[in-house]
Amino acid sequence: MADPFYLTTAIHYPNGRPHLGHAYETVAADVLARFQRARGREVRFQTGTDEHGLKMAQKARELGLEPRALADEMSSHFRDLFDALGISYDRFFRTSEDAHHRASQALWQAMEAKGDLYLDRYEGWYSVRDEAYYDEAELTVGEGGEKLSPQGTPVEWTAEESWFFRLSRYQEPLLALFRDNPDWVQPDRSRNEVVRFLEGGLNDLSVSRTSFDWGVKVPGADDHVMYVWVDALTNYLTGIGYPDDTEMFEKFWPADLHLIGKDIVRFHAVYWPAFLLSAGLPLPKAVFAHGFLLNRGQKESKSLGNVTDPTALADRFGVDVLRYFLLREFSFGQDGTWSPEAIVSRANSELANSFGNLAQRVLSFIAKNCEGIVTASGEPSDADQALLAKVRNACQVELPGAFERLAFAAGLEAWMQAVFACNAYVDEQAPWALRKTDPARMQAVLHVLCDCIRQLAVAVAPVIPTASAKLLDAMTIPADQRDYNSLAAEAPETFRIDKPVPVFPRLDLEA
């Protein structure tokens, strides 16, 4: 039975259209999902949209829509984007689904049974216009002597009932978690942030609202809806059948990895484990917080007018190119800077000129000069062995090892070095010269190269699935011999090449 691997992205908040950051996180997760499948794991990969909460309700009101109508529309943009990017999710999750409401209520009841939920009053200066509470010290005094919020809106002293979660109980258990398992949250930056927060002491958390109704109803208190993060985090459970489908749930929970952005570490590394401890459920095995992408060094924002539509980038440069760029250009976990020029440069130099052209120069040579068939011939030379060793090490050791640690750029760097070595080998061996002087040796050289290209295409397939598949199709590699296990096996004795065509066109910036 395959080893289960449960992977999630954060579910995305659809109060606007998806931006490049959403694509980045989800592509990275997809690469990991494809990678683990190719390693033989039974993968469950979930992404989706987090649709409740005040901001969605406000946005819908602005647009004159019902929240559900807004959620339906916006969620579909996310789903369309992910489909366009070839995201191989097993489950596209929406928190507005009925099953999710039931699951969130079940989790709530588990926390309640533990004695961790209690009703209290939340009071303070409240601005109806902002729908937010402010501290006394934040307020200013208006011309007529009335109190105003920092936004200059009127405030009034308001007391509201709210359910509270006894977060304060979990300070020690959570600190113990980080002591015993320091890699539970990666990278270090994020763990530091969480530990500092925990050391500062925890207040109980307000986990229900009565000022709007777009959310999951609190069981037994219909005028309350759950704080949006309570139900959002629950998606990781609902999506694998909690609380009803115990078979799937027991297979995949606890999750192997929650992939998130660095801005929401606290919700995943403090609130979420506290909820789970309260409900008596096992904690996920790891949380990884990736960095942000900067557009020419600047944050993208509506006010700067530099928000990028990821679909447009994929249309302009190609899905595989965009996927490759996102994982190759940045150190996962750290922030990175991108630009259209950088995409074109990376795509042309590495995918078109180095890898794509390597495949094309070898495969088309075989198609033209060997009737498409290459067979192993003679004893491998030192150069043959050196090249094969390098390529195998990159494809079977370095890239997989790096991907396991989510060091995608490092893995692709090792892979690229192997591509360079192949191109150097082609030049040194010069099969076009051997064709006249030593056809048997030419066969041997081409066979070595085919084996290398096969290895390279399989290894990188999680990143550029479409191009890899085209290449492996042209090499008539059977579909069941395209995983990492098949790389460890002996190379095929004979390669048959069928109509090779370039898989990565060179890009123009103006295109």
Place this chain on the structure above:
RNA sequence: GGGCCUGUAGCUCAGCGGUUAGAGCUGGCCGCUCAUAACGGCUAGGUCGCGGGUUCGAAUCCUGCCAGGCCUACCA
């Protein structure tokens, strides 16, 4: 205001106490012609943000400052 992180060649990054600081891209020179005017070889290019300090020795450790990011905060 605090906490954490980042700042290394024109660009994107690696190195994180120890030989002359590395890679790729870009630029220059040479070679090749199988290939997507692609490939290979050679080469140019750096006050390692700035100032102190610790050390036989620091890009690497400590400290102050500057710039950017994330989190956070009852500074009119």
